[in-house]
Amino acid sequence: MPNDSTTPAGTPREGDAAEAPLPASSPSQGPPHAPGAVPGPGGYRAVFAVREFRAVFAAHLLSLLGVVVSELALTVLVYDLTGSPLLSALTFALGFLPYVVGGTLFAGVADRYPARRVLVTCDLVCAGCVAVMVLPGTPVGVLLALRCAVAAVAPVFTGTRTAALTDILGEGDLYVLGRSLLRLVSQSAMLVGYGAGGMLLVVLSPRGAITVTVVTFLCSAALLRLGTLDRPARTGKGAGGALLAESLAGARALLGDREIRGLLLLFWVPASFVVAPEALAAPYVDAIGAGPAALGLLMCAMAVGHIGAELYVGAALGPRTRSRIVLPVAALGLLPLVLYVLRPGAVLTAGALVLAGAGAAYIIGLDQWFVEAVPEALRGRAMTLLTAGLMTLQGLGMALAGLAAEFFPVHLVIACSGAVGTVVTLLLVVEVRRTRVRYRSARRS
16 A cells, blocks of 8 residues: 654664564564664664565555556546546545545554554455456446545555554654655655556556556565564454544544644645645646646656655754754745746746755654654554545645636745745744643653
């Protein structure tokens, strides 16, 4: 499944120790063969030294590339069957909308059942859904319903996997870097996957390309089943209780906590504004009289900035520095979009988008804060809610940007998104800073 948070934990053990089986751990100590108590060197290489993480990483890469390819192929298939641009676009939109359903109603699954079982089951469910898409004669309505089902499963899978990373890598620096690597893969897959999907559609039919996704889901399930340990459920309530009530109670508890709520909003709010230039890239390119090459440049620019900044922050900065830059970088990250008010050409616009993408560097430190703030028993539901809210608000941000562009010039809509987003984020930064100071003082006393 695709899609895709920490105080420093410490020095990883390398060599044979890193390859040894990793038993379940207490939330405070982390796995004995991953982080210890004091941060040490190693960076991203130290994360890959942990055998279980390599299996998780490979599974993520396979399923993510498969999903990107299937999204493109399914969009083409729906258009071929209906000739409707609306239904073709709706195929993409349905990748966002069900997140709020899956992330809210089924979040309890992430803590209620063993993580490996949840992850493998999610992959198998998605493989089954995609296999039905491949069948000749599957009606368009069924194709769209299956697309919704895959999207509804995604936040449960992602939340469970993110919570499981704390068992595999501990709650410290290795966890932060592991999360960073999965995010980098997600960003890179958007660049590589659509290109690969386009090439596949040259030699295969849309249904043939979708078949590739069935294989990637099955391979992901096999990697997770054979490459990770079977740890017990976090809550130990797999046999009873109402799942819906448990999921909603977890969401209420998380959103009712002022510190956790502020951190969630700091993930969600900037992301909901920064999607405007991507959502409006095609009309903006048309407005400035540029060609298809410029559209490709603008669609890639933000991802390039994100990947470059996150690699630098993860590899070159220590945990303390990453924590210090969270609030200032979050506060300023949307400002480059204000450059759109000048209606710049493709080159300057690409530069602004690279800077806006680089603004996502604050997320590495925020990952650390979030995992510290969330109680261990709620961690799976917290990560699921985080994913669901992020994807839902990004989809809403795209829709609102498109709606505004029906009435106002595209460049002004994007510039206002940057300006309004900066003001809202600044207010949120003040709130997060105030609550973190208060909660840290309370913990010391």
